[in-house]
Amino acid sequence: MRLHVQARPTRLNPDRLFGQVAHRLAVAIITGASPAGALLPNEDDLKGEISVSRTAYREAVKFLSGKGLVEAKPKSGTRVAPREAWNLLDPDVLAWHFEADPNEKFIRDLFELRLFVEPSAARLAAQRRSAADLQRVEAAYRGMVENPPYAERTVNADLAFHEAIFAATRNPPLQCLAPAVCATIQWSLFLKAPDDRFFFTASLIDHERVLEAIVQRDGELAAARMSGLVIDSLNSTLRLLAGRAEAIASKIA
Amino acid sequence: MRLHVQARPTRLNPDRLFGQVAHRLAVAIITGASPAGALLPNEDDLKGEISVSRTAYREAVKFLSGKGLVEAKPKSGTRVAPREAWNLLDPDVLAWHFEADPNEKFIRDLFELRLFVEPSAARLAAQRRSAADLQRVEAAYRGMVENPPYAERTVNADLAFHEAIFAATRNPPLQCLAPAVCATIQWSLFLKAPDDRFFFTASLIDHERVLEAIVQRDGELAAARMSGLVIDSLNSTLRLLAGRAEAIASKIA
């Protein structure tokens, strides 16, 4: 199954040939089509597999090896690395996951991480925000209100809202988790969109309450409300995942 | 200044030529020797700069571009990316930071992140640990006790302790933060080592208390104690950083 979730900007230029090769390989690895330990097509053989020069292929492999997806050793070949070695928080790796079926465990894990990190981020944002930071958060919130639910602009505004909060923390390493949070939100919105818009209005209220706490510079309140937001989102997402599982089960039966 | 902190295993093979090139470029970027926006040596010029073929150089650039350190645009040149684009949580990027001077802000930021994440990780570990998980944590703790303070084996045992806790969470994305936590610990130990061993025994007690909570499967207790451990470590590290700053100031005066 292919999910049509618009990808966030990644570091991989899809216009370039090596980028397309890297993308293809990455998707094959993440979906499990190429299992861990599997040999990638030999650098000489690939003329048959994919018609591309060794140069482009090798650059793709280097790109992926930097993210821990593959490991190349002379004589033994280039192999798919075990999942433990993957950098699951890398923006590209997260983006590539959208081309695979939604994996419930993975989404739950991401939500768990989000639950640990995002309330703390909101606390810092409330404490440290500048006027410009606040404007950015407010602009994103307006974008969510003023556009129709689940429209592309709305989704982008939602992501921008959370990104703006991370930016306001003034903590660059922490900001590097923003892509993971955004990926989680995208999964969640993708699952919710087909259903109805009840979730959306509820989520809007959650966002408004977080914004309000940040306006008031109340760190603890912002953290608590962000917790509430994430938990609400998690619960509705889990309900939908359960629904999907049932639908699949009934289709089999 | 060059810090002799043993690097954790990275994804970059230093035996390979492209790996050495990538390492050189990365260090130049992270130390600031090559500022954001700077053009990297032209692919043809580099014969003078570093005598290496275009192939190896280009593969190094691809490796770095995957981590957001550089941006290659056709026809306009390969430039150092702004720091916001760097993946600061990437294990390699963290490791390369050890070749630069310790940056107090960066270390504080990492500690902040650690303070958000690690207590939660300890909570999960206490709740979900298997017998094997516990053995791993215990083995690491024994390694800390049985070796002399600040010895290489002791440092590795300390890192292994925290890694084992992340492993016990059974949350792969969360586990990807382990390298960031380990990097923070390495900075902290590097700063503490020259001083004395008071910090070490205090830290040992903190570790023991965390271990005990995990043995008891008490999640809240584990989280609270891990919080205490991180805060203790942060405080002593900040004190040493302040001392360093004074030492530098007095040298100038």
Add this chain to the structure above:
DNA sequence: TCGCGGATAAAGTCATACGATAGAAAGAGG
């Protein structure tokens, strides 16, 4: 049975060539 050493296959490195195009320089027009 064990260990040594050569054969071998695969990745790594190099040199070269050509294509495409962004961006600068030069020239035409007002």
Add this chain to the structure above:
DNA sequence: CCTCTTTCTATCGTATGACTTTATCCGCGA
């Protein structure tokens, strides 16, 4: 003198073939 257009060059992207290095495998001999 300034602006717009054209040309031109520098630089990255891709392809190819040759050679080097490395680690695995296998067979030989002790």
